[in-house]
Amino acid sequence: MSKNFKRTTITSALPYANGPIHIGHLAGVYVPADIYARYLRMRGEDVLFIGGSDEHGVPITIKARKEGITPQQVVDRYHYQIKESFETFGISFDIYSRTSAPIHHETASDFFKKLFETGKFIENTSQQYYDEDNNQFLADRYITGTCPHCGFERAYGDQCENCGTSLSPLELINPKSALSGNVPVLKDTTHWYLPLEDYEPWLTKWILEGHKDDWKANVYGQVKSWIDQGLKPRAVTRDLDWGVKVPIEGADGKVLYVWFDAPIGYISATKDWSAKTGKDWEPYWKSADTKLVHFIGKDNIVFHCIIFPVMLKAEGSYILPENVPANEFLNLENDKISTSRNWAVWLHEYLEDFPGKQDVLRYVLTANAPETKDNDFTWKDFQARNNNELLAIYGNFVNRTLVLTQKYFNSQVPERGELDEISKTALEEMARYPEIISAAIERYRFREALSELMNLARLGNKYLTEMEPWKLIKTDEEKVKVILNVSLQIVANLSVLSEPFLPFSAKKLQEMIDLTGLLWKDAGGDNLLKPGHQLQQPDFLFARIEDEEVEKQVQKLLDTKKENQNAAPAKPAKEPIEFEDLMKMDIRTGTILEAEKVPKTKKLLKLKIDTGIDQRTVVSGIAEFYEPEDIIGHKVSILVNLAPRKLKGIDSQGMILMAEDKDGKLCFVSPTEDFNNGSEIK
RNA sequence: GCGGAAAUAGCUCAAUUGGCAGAGCGACGCUCUCAUAAGGCGUAGGUCCUGAGUUCGAUUCUCAGUUUCCGCACCA
Numbered sequence: 001m002s003k004n005f006k007r008t009t010i011t012s013a014l015p016y017a018n019g020p021i022h023i024g025h026l027a028g029v030y031v032p033a034d035i036y037a038r039y040l041r042m043r044g045e046d047v048l049f050i051g052g053s054d055e056h057g058v059p060i061t062i063k064a065r066k067e068g069i070t071p072q073q074v075v076d077r078y079h080y081q082i083k084e085s086f087e088t089f090g091i092s093f094d095i096y097s098r099t100s101a102p103i104h105h106e107t108a109s110d111f112f113k114k115l116f117e118t119g120k121f122i123e124n125t126s127q128q129y130y131d132e133d134n135n136q137f138l139a140d141r142y143i144t145g146t147c148p149h150c151g152f153e154r155a156y157g158d159q160c161e162n163c164g165t166s167l168s169p170l171e172l173i174n175p176k177s178a179l180s181g182n183v184p185v186l187k188d189t190t191h192w193y194l195p196l197e198d199y200e201p202w203l204t205k206w207i208l209e210g211h212k213d214d215w216k217a218n219v220y221g222q223v224k225s226w227i228d229q230g231l232k233p234r235a236v237t238r239d240l241d242w243g244v245k246v247p248i249e250g251a252d253g254k255v256l257y258v259w260f261d262a263p264i265g266y267i268s269a270t271k272d273w274s275a276k277t278g279k280d281w282e283p284y285w286k287s288a289d290t291k292l293v294h295f296i297g298k299d300n301i302v303f304h305c306i307i308f309p310v311m312l313k314a315e316g317s318y319i320l321p322e323n324v325p326a327n328e329f330l331n332l333e334n335d336k337i338s339t340s341r342n343w344a345v346w347l348h349e350y351l352e353d354f355p356g357k358q359d360v361l362r363y364v365l366t367a368n369a370p371e372t373k374d375n376d377f378t379w380k381d382f383q384a385r386n387n388n389e390l391l392a393i394y395g396n397f398v399n400r401t402l403v404l405t406q407k408y409f410n411s412q413v414p415e416r417g418e419l420d421e422i423s424k425t426a427l428e429e430m431a432r433y434p435e436i437i438s439a440a441i442e443r444y445r446f447r448e449a450l451s452e453l454m455n456l457a458r459l460g461n462k463y464l465t466e467m468e469p470w471k472l473i474k475t476d477e478e479k480v481k482v483i484l485n486v487s488l489q490i491v492a493n494l495s496v497l498s499e500p501f502l503p504f505s506a507k508k509l510q511e512m513i514d515l516t517g518l519l520w521k522d523a524g525g526d527n528l529l530k531p532g533h534q535l536q537q538p539d540f541l542f543a544r545i546e547d548e549e550v551e552k553q554v555q556k557l558l559d560t561k562k563e564n565q566n567a568a569p570a571k572p573a574k575e576p577i578e579f580e581d582l583m584k585m586d587i588r589t590g591t592i593l594e595a596e597k598v599p600k601t602k603k604l605l606k607l608k609i610d611t612g613i614d615q616r617t618v619v620s621g622i623a624e625f626y627e628p629e630d631i632i633g634h635k636v637s638i639l640v641n642l643a644p645r646k647l648k649g650i651d652s653q654g655m656i657l658m659a660e661d662k663d664g665k666l667c668f669v670s671p672t673e674d675f676n677n678g679s680e681i682k
Numbered sequence: 683g684c685g686g687a688a689a690u691a692g693c694u695c696a697a698u699u700g701g702c703a704g705a706g707c708g709a710c711g712c713u714c715u716c717a718u719a720a721g722g723c724g725u726a727g728g729u730c731c732u733g734a735g736u737u738c739g740a741u742u743c744u745c746a747g748u749u750u751c752c753g754c755a756c757c758a
Contacts, residue, residue: 217686226686301686328751371695373750393720393721399717399718458721461721464716464721465723470716543718
């Protein structure tokens with residue numbers, strides 16, 4: 001599989017510009033991508049490392065509407081913040097671009113046009129309901145009306161909940177827009193689809209046969225499952241006003257679907273880079289001798305392994321990814337990272353709280369990277385890895401070597417003289433590390449690579465302990481010269497080999513030993529520091545992290561947890577209603593008599609309720625929160641005069657009232673005393 | 683419900699084409715003193731998720747199941 005590539009294009013998933021960057025993004029995508037990029041650069045290879053903000057899509061328009069600002073203002077805010085924190089953190093993008101940039105609109109537009117003109121799309125025009133108040137086409141679910149089969153008045157555009165029939169919006173009698181309540185008008189709308197199924201044989205050959213052994217198991221398995229299940233055409237356009245305009249006559253009010261638009265962002269970012277540097281962008285995307293690698297999280301596998309490659313293949317002039325080393329997810333203190341729950345360590349906050357400690361976070365996230373399964377980040381582990389590994393093993397070895405050299409030889413590299421067996425062995429072992437580390441990086445095993453780097457520092461510590469130069473200095477100065485020369489060679493090697501992982505510390509170390517500009521091929525050398533070479537004043541590479549610092553961070557998270565529980569910002573009150581509206585509702589106390597899970601669903605329980613009036617069946621979406629056997633006999637509140645509704649083929653007669661918190665967790669609203677079934681709730 | 687991946691020492695991870703299960707960190711003990719009380723050496727810790735099957739032998743292969751995460755479906 002080892003083709004001879006001339007250059008490498010590395011892409012990292014475009015972060016969505018509706019929130020800042022957190023450690024999950026870093027561990028999954030940006031840190032490994034950066035290590036890879038830095039490593040290849042040190043090998044003297046031609047590398048282009050691409051990043052950028054993904055700025056289109058519905059969530060951004062929703063956020064803008066909520067805050068009363070324009071979508072552009074939303075993305076501006078996060079784009080610059082993200083860009084800056086990446087820079088400070090040392091993610092060495094050659095370009096960090098954005099999808100709202102003109103160059104992207106142009107690129108994505110051209111890309112679409114080419115596929116359109118060469119007949120790669122399926123075109124489908126249909127009549128769809130249009131809400132003239134909101135100036136938009138309505139999704140099926142946003143249209144309600146009377147079901148033509150059973151006469152139920154609140155059927156949805158896709159299905160009647162009463163009789164269970166699948167509907168199309170056009171069949172509804174008296175359709176209404178769920179957004180404005182107005183009568184929508186019918187308009188023709190055309191959309192374009194990418195027929196993924198046409199590429200099945202090609203995908204099978206390319207991935208299932210061609211990358212069986214070199215792609216990660218999770219990536220390969222996921223792709224196989226998609227292909228095996230059969231691919232379907234996928235719409236590439238949608239009716240929305242925020243995004244890249246569909247470049248076709250009469251396609252006003254349509255934009256490219258984000259999933260189509262975003263990956264093209266990698267290409268436009270490359271063009272952006274080209275415009276800024278004057279270098280040609282095309283070889284990085286179109287030369288067969290270019291290795292394209294996508295760094296992503298596991299949620300993005302299908303897009304990068306199936307959809308985007310199909311787009312590139314359909315376009316015809318682009319190369320395909322050589323590998324897609326998707327990572328799993330990182331948790332934080334035993335809980336899923338969540339932007340909405342503010343459960344995260346935000347990069348911009350970390351950089352403020354731990355100035356100058358970029359490498360510590362890089363180290364922890366690499367050593368504990370979710371390469372094969374989800375992992376957990378804890379502040380205790382963060383502290384331990386800094387104090388017990390980075391500082392105690394790496395920092396300490398460097399420091400003791402430099403301090404000894406300063407003490408005995410005024411910080412001048414001593415002559416080496418005759419090598420004894422132990423020293424010889426140490427140098428030989430040292431020389432093996434560049435290859436060991438390279439091999440791990442090239443297989444995208446960064447955790448292993450980093451651990452080998454630490455082993456080199458361990459080798460140094462062990463060597464010093466065995467040789468005891470602090471004793472020998474009294475009797476045999478010549479021997480001490482040998483020992484420190486050898487130790488210094490190990491230090492020099494560390495300064496080179498650690499650059500991809502710990503760029504800030506590597507640089508500092510290189511300055512301390514006054515040795516810069518070395519490349520990967522120099523590593524392993526046993527004479528990097530020449531005798532007589534003057535070293536600079538030694539300084540600590542890493543500082544101890546005290547308990548109170550991490551306790552502060554833990555406290556911050558505890559506060560967040562508290563906030564999430566207590567001060568959940570309640571949703572604003574709904575429209576006022578009249579008393580008579582309330583009186584229309586008949587809510588009673590009831591008792592659950594039977595409960596069982598509805599087959600083939602995740603959320604539904606089928607309940608039999610004694611309402612005092614009768615015994616009836618109700619289907620309720622609570623299976624994720626209650627075990628059927630636990631709730632039998634439970635008192636509940638039930639709305640008894642709600643029109644019956646068919647769920648999964650079961651008639652649900654009424655609705656159990658539930659309280660819902662902001663995470664979507666549900667709990668019963670029950671009488672606090674043992675009231676008779678059928679008691680009215682007013 | 684369907685599909686994918688994962689489950690190994692207190693924690694984070696290795697390994698095995700089927701043959702006494704290994705490392706780092708933590709714990710405990712010993713020890714050097716050049717070094718940021720750091721380093722070095724050693725000890726304890728495992729029914730390799732569960733159950734069945736194939737085999738002389740299974741952590742590894744097969745089947746069934748459990749749990750976690752992701753995707754899809756479904757659902758508010």
